[in-house]
Amino acid sequence: MQKKLFSLLxxxxxxxxxxxxxxxxxxxxxxxxxxxxxxxxLASDSGLPxxxxxxxxxxxxxxxxxxxxxxxxSYTGDGLPxxxxxxxxxxxxxxxxxxxxxxxxxTPSGQITLVCQIKRPAKPSASAQMMSMSAHAPSFExxxxxxx
Numbered sequence: 791m792q793k794k795l796f797s798l799l800x801x802x803x804x805x806x807x808x809x810x811x812x813x814x815x816x817x818x819x820x821x822x823x824x825x826x827x828x829x830x831x832l833a834s835d836s837g838l839p840x841x842x843x844x845x846x847x848x849x850x851x852x853x854x855x856x857x858x859x860x861x862x863x864s865y866t867g868d869g870l871p872x873x874x875x876x877x878x879x880x881x882x883x884x885x886x887x888x889x890x891x892x893x894x895x896x897t898p899s900g901q902i903t904l905v906c907q908i909k910r911p912a913k914p915s916a917s918a919q920m921m922s923m924s925a926h927a928p929s930f931e932x933x934x935x936x937x938x
Contacts (some may be wrong), residue, residue: 821852839868843863857907863901865901870898881927882904892904892906
């Protein structure tokens with residue numbers, strides 16, 4: 791009986807260990823970087839008189855799903871502000887989804903920078919995952935003296 795109980799307990803611990811390892815991120819996984827794609831900024835979002843586009847772009851998507859999109863525009867038309875204008879928190883469409891973590895800066899010289907980020911929630915640590923699994927796992931009660 792005790793041998794069977796220890797076998798079940800050992801199997802249970804091995805299963806927990808495998809589940810924790812499966813949930814770990816690969817720290818050696820690479821990020822995906824894209825450059826030179828089309829990026830547009832609507833007049834309604836920038837406050838400028840016309841829509842503008844650029845290919846001065848940079849996008850990084852990590853293996854964890856966090857992404858940052860950066861677009862740099864040069865605008866020479868009318869309607870530039872007398873001092874730098876900054877906007878944050880507007881809806882921005884990226885390669886990995888839609889976000890409100892956004893920042894737009896328009897300078898009097900016509901340099902415009904748009905940055906949009908998607909931040910995925912952090913995964914719990916291995917010890918937190920194990921504690922969570924243990925809390926939901928069936929418990930084994932052992933009583934008596936172990937004879938060796």
